Amino acid sequence: MGKSPDRPILITGGGRRIGLALAHHFLAQHQSVIVSYRTRYPAIDVIEEAGGICIEADFCTDDGILAFAEEVKRRTTSLRAVLHNASAWMSESPAHKPAEVLSAMLQIHVHAPYLLNTAFEPLLRGQGHAAADIIHFTDYVVERGSDKHIAYAASKAALDNMTRSFAKKMAPEVKVNAIAPSLILFNEGDDAEYRQKALSKSLMKTAPGEKEIIDLVDYLLTSCFVTGRSFAVDGGRPLR
Numbered sequence: 001m002g003k004s005p006d007r008p009i010l011i012t013g014g015g016r017r018i019g020l021a022l023a024h025h026f027l028a029q030h031q032s033v034i035v036s037y038r039t040r041y042p043a044i045d046v047i048e049e050a051g052g053i054c055i056e057a058d059f060c061t062d063d064g065i066l067a068f069a070e071e072v073k074r075r076t077t078s079l080r081a082v083l084h085n086a087s088a089w090m091s092e093s094p095a096h097k098p099a100e101v102l103s104a105m106l107q108i109h110v111h112a113p114y115l116l117n118t119a120f121e122p123l124l125r126g127q128g129h130a131a132a133d134i135i136h137f138t139d140y141v142v143e144r145g146s147d148k149h150i151a152y153a154a155s156k157a158a159l160d161n162m163t164r165s166f167a168k169k170m171a172p173e174v175k176v177n178a179i180a181p182s183l184i185l186f187n188e189g190d191d192a193e194y195r196q197k198a199l200s201k202s203l204m205k206t207a208p209g210e211k212e213i214i215d216l217v218d219y220l221l222t223s224c225f226v227t228g229r230s231f232a233v234d235g236g237r238p239l240r
């Protein structure tokens, strides 16, 4: 991918795990980076020390999303790419009213990408053919559904559909694609029994880690032709 030092790559939810790994990957290439963060982890200080711009943002409300968009526009007049990584993996549970779960999932996985793509369109355009990218981070469950993360899966399915809508709207200057992972990284609280069961669900039987996503992002940013598509990163899970 050609370096765009004056055109930052924007990563939402860049404070930990995949988003954080993406931020460091691009900073190491001397590619300018803007990340949104909700919690100020020590990792945010490290990104700033490495030259990244870190902007606090909570996408729980439309006002929070739009305030973030305005702050980004105050910091830059163009963007190389927008990576919609921010997400919450909420399950249905007695702890939350169903309406709260549905609203939270739609807010982070639908309102945020929709409003930010619309706000950032002028910053992505005007750079030439296939010169900018949007990548939506969806999920394998878009194609299968989930009985324990119903609202989560539905919201990611909406995000998947928006991939094709925004691809139609923004071509040929801006490519819009999705990455649909299954298990990439475990969470700290995942016990041995859960990990074993989760690993058994794919043919490859591993949790590959952030590099699997980073490598696909690099490919998509380098392409001059691929748009409107979703790329599964699932270890052959549908074939199990």
Ligand SMILES: NC(=O)C1=CN([C@@H]2O[C@H](COP(=O)(O)OP(=O)(O)OC[C@H]3O[C@@H](n4cnc5c(N)ncnc54)[C@H](OP(=O)(O)O)[C@@H]3O)[C@@H](O)[C@H]2O)C=CC1
Pocket (backbone or CB within 6 Å): 012, 013, 014, 015, 016, 017, 018, 019, 037, 038, 039, 040, 057, 058, 059, 060, 084, 085, 086, 087, 088, 089, 108, 137, 138, 139, 140, 180, 181, 182, 183, 184, 185, 186
């Ligand atoms: N990890 C995996 O195995 C899989 C990941 N994916 C997808 O890949 C992407 C990255 O996954 P992963 O790194 O595990 O994600 P995480 O859940 O670990 O982190 C997501 C980030 O989003 C931020 N975020 C959550 N809610 C909000 C909000 N309301 N406003 C602003 N930011 C928010 C979090 O901030 P904070 O930490 O401050 O809460 C966090 O930094 C996600 O879109 C995920 O759905 C899909 C399938 C599997």
Ligand SMILES: Nc1nc2c(c(=O)[nH]1)N=C([C@H](O)[C@@H](O)CO)CN2
Pocket (backbone or CB within 6 Å): 086, 087, 088, 089, 139, 181, 182, 183, 184, 185, 186, 187, 198
């Ligand atoms: N925002 C997040 N989304 C998802 C996560 C996560 O940790 N944060 N994790 C998963 C699981 O790894 C799942 O793919 C295992 O089957 C899904 N989405």
